[in-house]
Amino acid sequence: MTSFAETEATLAIAADDADRADRRLGLYLTLPAQILVLFIAVFPLLMQLYISLTSWSPLSGRGWWDAWTLWNNFANYLNLAVDARWWSALLRTLLVMAICVPAEFLLGLALAILFMDNFRGKRVFYSILLMPMMVVPAVAGYMFFMLFQSGGPVNNIASAISGHNVAIAWLSNPSLAFIAVAVADIWQWTPLMFLILLAGLLGVPDDQLKAATLLGANWWQRFVTIMLPRMRAIIVIALAIRLIENFKIFDTLYIMTAGGPGTATETISVFIYKLTTNDLSWGYVAAIALVVLISLSVALGIAIARQTKRREAAS
């Protein structure tokens, strides 16, 4: 018969073994993901840095490893700083964000409020309203490309309403093309805001709302003092997701206008894409891409740090 102490000792050893085995298993399980991330992150970034210091291009007739022979004394970065086309693409991207994201947020919030309690047909309407975000963005681009043709349905509806023959060339007018692109983005992504904000609204505890009602608070007071503060985190998440995704805007926009007319709707992704495929100046593209990546990483770092600080302050 083993003594109590012995049993405890064997148990401890067994637990230790199990611990080590667990840790090993955890390592093995995360390994494939780690390798994939390394494959796409570390090595490519080093290659990108290397190429960005040269004027290498796939047409230069040498392998990328020989790019050092085309070393150009940081010319890519210096050129970027004074490249007007880059700065206007950046501004335009920010402008698209400033128009689309608030519009999507407000429309999504309004719809979410309408869907807060039960009514006839709620489930069907809900499913229909979510459809745009599941449509392949490139296909959505073609849809709006067709809609905004000068002989297309948008003008047709406008003609019917106004009584005059409307034949606006939406996509070949710089500011109208911009509006058309924004409309397509808002059409496709308002549902995402709606979906997330509705989940947030439904998560607000019922008893608090009831208590406020009993105390005589009207709907607007309940909305401002209880619902909005309760939804704070969710609103931040929804806005962050859309800001990040909107910054990358490419598919719908490229199919509708290809960045045109001229460069009127050229955002950062379109700008980089054109340099990559038309100009083939890959050294320059690598430099731009690195600047974008570093800026975004810094922004993410600051955002996370602020968020953690706020959480610490709250707890």
Added chain:
Amino acid sequence: MRRPIAFEVFRYAAIALAVAITLVPIAWMTSMAFKPTAEWQATGANLTWWPKSPTLDNFRFIFGQSSTALIVALERTAAKPILSSLLSAGFGTLIAMGAGTAAAYGLSRFKAGGNLPLALLQLRLFPPMAVMIPVMVMWTFLKLNDTWFGLALIYGIVTLPFAFWLMKTFFDDFPREIEEAALVEGCSRFRVFLKVTLPMMAAPLASSALFVFILNWSDYLIALLLTNREWATIPVYMASLSSSMTGQLYGAKAALGLIAAVPPVIAGIAIQRHLVRGLTFGALKQ
């Protein structure tokens, strides 16, 4: 809570408007897809919202039947691009879900993985356009350019963050007591994962996989850069549906667009319950 009648009227009016705006572009494309050539070429006052003589000609055309009205025949049919989209999105989903599920379990149970979650989040933050130069160089070097598996590999990496975060929240919710019971029975940790946890997670696994598939299926930019002739995916191929003689082949484009749009919409409605979780990286569970 009783609502005044006026509110109900306003609500239905507002929702009807939203539904109409939502459906117009989709309805227009659907209508175009079934219109004969003369009707989809019509402009201005001659537009018809409903096809007067609905036909499947546009679908037949993209699958290779020549059209008498157009006097053009397609050099390539839509069959291979559809296959390419299916293969690359399907295998991409397999890669993302395989690596993502394993890593999520490792992190959820053993706190393994170190900086992996943050690295994955960052991966999602980056515009794909900003990492494509090295990928294009590597893919040329590895002879992965213009192949469906080259595309599948990059899709797997790009959607890995979604697969990982979704599965992590599902594993976090999974009751450990069940696993511990199996451990006491003498199963190894890994066997418990394979034989107990995964089978019980079949439904969340399926929803996550559908979610990741929709994302992969929706890609345009990456396929545009990494494929050209042989394995162009549906959206890339779609651009070729125009000719110098007749201009844009709207009917054919609408037909193919409809084919591309249907699978994700059905899948999306099927996993509606988990959409919030997926889109917010599991930060929000509905």
